[in-house]
Amino acid sequence: MNSRVPLKLTVNGETFDIEVEPRWLLSDVLRHQLGLVGTHVGCEQGACGACTVLIDGKPERSCLTFAIQVEGQQITTVEGLTRDENLTPLQEAFSEHHALQCGYCTPGMLLTATALLRLEPHPNERQVREALSGNVCRCTGYQFIVDAILAVAGDTKEDAR
């Protein structure tokens, strides 16, 4: 079980040829093999959502996923949200609304919210809270996170008109 196997992992549009032990978690491989430490590990029990990444656009727990399970799939981490130095409108809104304090849950929150807004560009507050209910934040009490997401959704709406 400890012998390594080759793996092609596609993360943030880039494909990496690496060797992993089959038991290695996706979260550990992202963090320790690829150096993408923006993905945070909060519980390794699938309960807190800090390790959320997008797998083919869907928010998933990278701590409950083995790296070898996702060969050939598109993985997006927080590092993949911004292509240049600027923040995305969602990240900008998080800062504007003080939607983060210690920042540890923030990458997971951003990815969950990104997936929500793709699926439902104009969610109401209840939908936002439902979508976030698998991501624990211990600092903010969620209100400013909800406000940030609603603000971005509102902006999108105005843009669309």
Add this chain to the structure above:
Amino acid sequence: MTEQAMRPQFMGARVKRVEDPRLLTGQARYLDDIDLPGMLEVAFVRSPYPAARIMGMDLTAVKSAPGVRAVLTFEDCPILLWQKDSYQVGQPVLAHNEVRYVGEPVVAVVAEDRYQAEDAAELAVVHYEPMEPVLDMVQSIAELPRRVHAHAGNVFYHKEYTTQGFSEAFSQATRHLTATFRTTRQTAVTMEPRGTAAMPDPASGRMTVYASTQSPHRIRGDLAELLGWAENQIRVIVPEVGGGFGMKANTYPEDVVVVWAARHLGKPVKWVSDRTESLLTDVHARDDIHEVEVAYQENGRIVAIRDHLMADGGAYPAYPFSGAVGETSLASRVLPGPYQIPYIETVIDCTYSNKTPLGAYRGVWGPIASFVQEGIVDRVARSLGRDPVEVRRVNMIRPDQFPFRNAAGMIYDAGSYGESMEEALRLVGYKDFRARQSALREQGKYRGIGISVFVEPTAMASSEAGSIGYESVFIRVEPTGKVTAAMGLGPTGQGHETTMAQLIADQVGVNLEDIVILHGDTDSAPFGGGTGGSRSGPIGGGAALVAGREMRQRLVKLAAHQLEAAEEDIELGHGQAWVAGVPDRAMTIRQLAEIAYTHVKRIPPGMPIGLELLARYRPEQSVSFSNGTHIAEVEVDPLTGLVQVLNYVVVNDCGRLINPLIVEGQIHGGVAQGIGSAFLESLRYGDDGQLMTTSLSDYLLPEATDVPRITIKHLVTPSAGEGGIKGMGEGSLIGAPTALVGAVSDALAPFHVMVDRLPVTPDDVIEWITARE
């Protein structure tokens, strides 16, 4: 010259945080993100028993497992926390002959990576002879079923206090009631688990310790003392910290083992807690029992309170302060809260048990004390058939009574106690509430309102964070006019890089983006207490103001000399110095800095070269009280026992605000944690002493769907200290649980329910309702 400070541009503004971009893009670096060449990782073999003798160990298989570099026991690393004999008991950093709680570290396995370390740790064979665990606080006081430590009594802290004249006042009152209040064990659950890394530097012989802590200088001092090293041989660097909430204010056994291993193996070594380890071994908190007797009058005036305060300190006193002592001693002194209750008598007993050591969690003492304080008022009101608001008004300290000396001798500086309550009642619509409540009851809907008027002692001369009553700021205007300031604070998400920069920017007259705040490195920061006890704003912020002002005076003096003007005519702002009313006669701060460092002949006589200084600030008052009122409206479902929070109002007074956005974030977070404390969070031990809540599926945290939208209003009663700032990090978790469970009591008044415990679970609600039917 004080004109600028009187019209601050940045203090009080809703400024976006300078910390945010790195946190939002995944570029921040937390403890587990530190990866050094050749770094080894540790896994701990932990006690599976709450109480057992260690009869022997077989570690042969562990030592020969792949990747293992060292296997350590107490014999290798014979260090006791609390080597000083304050409590007669000090936890060995690895268990010595006996284990005293489930999760206690017994063996440390150091391997090339964490997977290998954990694989090897599983091969450890430790022979235990289990003993009967001590699990009940009241039994423990009576030394039953046995002593936790053979050589020390179970009660490790006992204290009594009586206001003079208590007995007469108590017996002369016309009415009396008794009640018992309990909190279960809870814990901070920072999203980032605890962790420590250490890197020996063979060249200098020094050790760099990366610590996820709230108190960089304190942990440096602790490690130096415990390891017997000179403190200047240790450099503590605190990376980004993913939450602290008091839990990261301690020095833990694992910290010492990691640093010891790095020294003896000559390699970088890291340990990061997994979530199960966190729930087992992060300091637990709360776990109080208060047995209360109250004397009061027909008019609702509360005359006297007698309280036997107990807290279960766990197996060892946490280092370097026991949470049980903090939990009880401060509670005994602030028990009357915002009410003018003239007599108090308290007895404190802190006990050992075979549970995890008790430490700090945000609001230490506060949730239980405020629960007792408001619980008493609600009980008095109900027994007299009066509105709970009326009884609060009757007992509330009036504005003309400040500074107010409470029955335990604590001095409250001015606050807005009554005003905060009246404002919160208005915001929640209390006037119509009782009518609404009765109408809904007719339809079988049980709504209730809970009122929690809290006081929050902040900026205390002595607190868990360092026990020093001052903070220090080293400030430097760089040769290019940029400003760097270093502080001994230990932020864990509070945004000090922003708030401290706001304070300094106003004083020095530069823009926010020109300032860098350094913290969390004992090589660059002046000695400081760190973050805890709601001290960073008032004491750290005070120090920032003092340092900024002193730097401002230097700049003004320098500018006056260059511009040939009087010092009192010089104004500073936006990176410029100019003569008042003559904006053309101006210089940039950069030009002044060039003179200070380079063209030093132009420095006026008597002024030092350079623009660097160290300032310290120690508030004159030993404490400053914030205050406020929380009101929760809830609906309780009598069939499922579920409680829904429908409306939540906070009126908060923490003196002058540095950044309202950050203050509101702190309040929201505290209320959310209050919802956890009131309804969800409980570390449950089985009768066999096993902790049964070792995952976040068992220890439930509030989620986005559990927390309502919170309405906040600020009142401002400035402190007498620098900037009029009061602390506010804990008040919302002091106030919230009481408001929430008070609302449950109010909702279930038809069933004669008066909540006596935190948290309240659906099972409790159903049991109370069925018992009354």
